[in-house]
Amino acid sequence: MGSAADAAGAFRHDAFLYAGEKQFLAGTTAFVRGGLDAGEAVLVAVVEPRASLLAAALGADADRVEFLDMARIGRNPARMLPAWQDWVDRQTSAGAGGAAGAAGGPRGLRGVGEPIWAHRSPAEIVECQQHEQLLNTAFDDGPAWWLLCPYDTEALPAPVIDRARDTHPGYVAGDGDAWEPSTTYPDTGFSFGEMFGGPLDEPAVPVCEVSYDVQGLRELRGRVSDFAESVLGRNGAGNAALVVDELATNSVLHGGGAGLLRMWQEGQTVVFEARDHGTIVDPLVGRRRPVGSATGRAGLWIVNQLCDLLQIRSDPDRGTVVRAHLAGG
Structure with missing residues (x-):
């Protein structure tokens, strides 16, 4: 060769x-x-x-x-x-x-x-x-x-x-x-538009929905931790709260100031999905190790280090959906 x-x-x-x-x-x-x-x-x-x-x-x-x-x-x-x-x-x-x-x-x-x-x-x-x-x-x-x-x-x-x-x-x-x-x-x-623009499959199980803005982030972390603990344990629930905090903070800072969190369970995996009105334009978002001044925008990098699967879809007309999967042991 x-x-x-x-x-x-x-x-x-x-x-x-x-x-x-x-x-x-x-x-x-x-x-x-x-x-x-x-x-x-x-x-x-x-x-x-x-x-x-x-x-x-x-x-x-x-x-x-x-x-x-x-x-x-x-x-x-x-x-x-x-x-x-x-x-x-x-x-x-x-x-x-x-x-x-x-x-x-x-x-x-x-x-x-x-x-x-x-x-x-x-x-x-x-x-x-x-x-x-x-x-x-x-x-x-x-x-x-x-x-x-x-x-x-x-x-x-x-x-x-x-x-x-x-x-x-x-x-x-x-x-x-x-x-x-x-x-x-x-x-x-x-292409970037096709990869990130298509919808994700809807969950086939019941979904819990919570709206959030900057005033509700602390309460949101608590609800996420309670939802995840029975599947992920205490440490895993802490990771889940951190994941959702990063996703919700991104929505507040870059997605119009607010968003919608959906969460559900698939077997021994807990799924958290953040939706907002922002648009992602970087195809490598969350896949580049942040350095220097970029560490202030490292939310999706952190999420990728904590979850077992991350799905990102973003379209100028429909906004952004980020779905994080965390599996129990």
Whole structure:
């Protein structure tokens, strides 16, 4: 597959469509070893058992690879992009992307990142697909590096595989030997307006609604904590109160001064939804680590660190809906 430095200053983002364990190992070991042979920094973020299988297949070379548990960092899909950003920034600061590689040229970066696996919920899959598209937005103007995203064609539904082609400029299939450009990228369904403008499915269970403004934030935190404690426990209820406080404060500051909170329970998950009349214009909202003066507008970043799934929809005509899912233990 060549060297990440071959991208000549660009971010390269490919899907890897594999069928079963044998093809996964054939494609990913070749990709990782290609990076190591070129003197590149390599990060692998996949779920078990594939992480352990890949490490075993690499043998001693696995010690030269950084591994992250995607089931942990990607539990909330919105936390995957900042994990990659942190790694790229760390490697760039350490000299990767500009230091000499094995052939004397620029040292590159490459990663293997598996955003969607079997048993992801439909809502999580949609957010993962948004993540895949937003990777291109986030990294197209940054340092050159190469990200390969595995998709198991035996375990995932056909529409998910189709969407992988829609969100990646190119893909490889089978054992990973033949690269093809995607004929459906970029898909208009993943434009910023389409991703954030569509409605969310209505809950199928009873919903509690509470209107709020700046005077009612303290009372709102108490009601949220009481609602969540039976499912999340005392500590989880505290996190829920913090999540809702950040969402409601955003409404007060940026959404017209007031909003509507809806809350309900889905099994062992508690869902809080804030609605207001504001409009979000940043497609990477909540996915960029706040630095410097931006820490004063870190509400959605904080929410993403606390919840298991965050769904954001915003449209100039309908306003903004932010839905946070917190799962009990």
